[in-house]
Amino acid sequence: MTWFMVAVVVVVAAAGLLRWRRPAWYWLTFGSMLAMLRVMFRYASVMEACGLTVPPSRWRLALARIANRPVPESRPPRILRLRPTRTGLVLRLKLRAGQDAFDVASATDRLRHSFGMYGVTSREVRSGVIEVRMTGYDVLARVQMPAQVDRAPMRVPVALREDGSVHYRDYRAVPHGLTLGATESGKSVYQRNLVAGLAPMDVALVGIDCKQGVELFPLARRFSALADNPDTALELLEALVAHMEEVYQLIRAEQRISVAVPDAEVAADIWDLPEDIRPVPVVVLVDEVAELALFASKEEEKRRDRIITALVRLAQLGRAAGIYLEICGQRFGSELGKGITMLRAQLTGRTAHRVNDETSANMAFGDISPDAVLAAIQIPAEMRGVAIAGDSTGGWHRIRAPHTSLRQAVNICNKHADRAPELPALAAFRPAAAALPPARVSLTKTASATA
Incomplete structure (x- = not known):
């Protein structure tokens, strides 16, 4: 039990050190997994708190009355895909009937706070499908371009x-x-x-x-x-x-x-x-x-x-x-x-x-x-x-x-x-490839030797 506690303390200390000194490494080792769990467990309650749910349809209400069941809860957008990236998470959502891409865009700041992320942006991939990109840390503080980028002429x-x-x-x-x-x-x-x-x-x-x-x-x-x-x-x-x-x-x-x-x-x-x-x-x-x-x-x-x-x-x-x-x-x-x-x-x-x-x-x-x-x-x-x-x-x-x-x-x-x-x-x-630089021009006054 003692060795187990020591290992936990070492892991927590290493995670804290990485988060402070190397946020990109922390995200790849610990942050992405914790963030995915946080999003999955909080998703329904966060969407309801942000006003991104729709009430149950009429046929679901009628079916509940016929079957003598409780009234169905409001439904959030359906998750199509959730995947980690080198800087954050990408959440792709299928909007319910009556929802609009502007609803998600106006709630990005509330989603950032609720999911504990650094930044959240959204864009409409196609009609009814929204891609929410979440960053786990400030990627602009220390810019590191990815090793693999799309190459194309011009x-x-x-x-x-x-x-x-x-x-x-x-x-x-x-x-x-x-x-x-x-x-x-x-x-x-x-x-x-x-x-x-x-x-x-x-x-x-x-x-x-x-x-x-x-x-x-x-x-x-x-x-x-x-x-x-x-x-x-x-x-x-x-x-x-x-x-x-x-x-x-x-x-x-x-x-x-x-x-x-x-x-x-x-x-x-x-x-x-x-x-x-x-x-x-x-x-x-x-x-x-x-x-x-x-x-x-x-x-x-x-x-x-x-x-x-x-x-x-x-x-x-x-x-x-x-x-x-x-x-x-x-x-x-x-x-x-x-x-x-x-x-x-x-x-x-x-x-x-x-x-x-x-x-x-x-x-x-x-x-x-x-x-x-x-x-x-x-x-x-x-x-x-x-x-x-x-x-x-x-x-x-x-x-x-x-x-x-x-x-x-x-x-x-x-x-x-x-x-x-x-x-x-x-x-x-065309500039000369082997052109010599011009002679240096002094921009300071030389002090007199007899001063």
């Missing part, structure tokens, strides 16, 4: 959602994106994860970094074209527009419109073309869009108008030609001048890190979801990398990208430098 696993699932940046589903964030909010780390995920793929990376290239030029060996000032950016964007027109001419020549060709095989974009003639897709990363839109003279204003016009044309017409935009900035609104609102309307994917004011959050989600605006302005300053990701459907998620240092991103880009395709239209903007 689909990058870039962050982890608060429900434990992987957040993907799928360019074929959401061609263009906007990323906002204040200084030191984690915007640069998100961009590094994006570049590191795209580096092993057959894609051309084009960068515009008007901060003299301090963010993107260290990754130059994987890029097919780079620009570090507004003048070069204008030339690069106009070259991309010319490249887009050439791709459209290729699609026109290979559309295969005839009576003998089935409708599904008629080419309408580059992904409908045979692989041997398919142009390589292009992802354009703009590090600070405000630097392209600001001007201080008439000449700079003319340059700015040409830059915004080229960006709008790429956003409106680039998807079919395989050109995708990823625009980053601290602010993005009408104060940047004409054409900005038109450009923002084309940027379907929205990601907002910590922002300094509500107006910045409204730039990203004001036309999508008021709840996402509220969530964006509530991100604490000490949680760098936490962001709100949404799209034009109104859905949004809280995400956080794993920390990737600039050195790690550089190593990944250097490893896959041979995958950087050479595009003839962008040959003039």
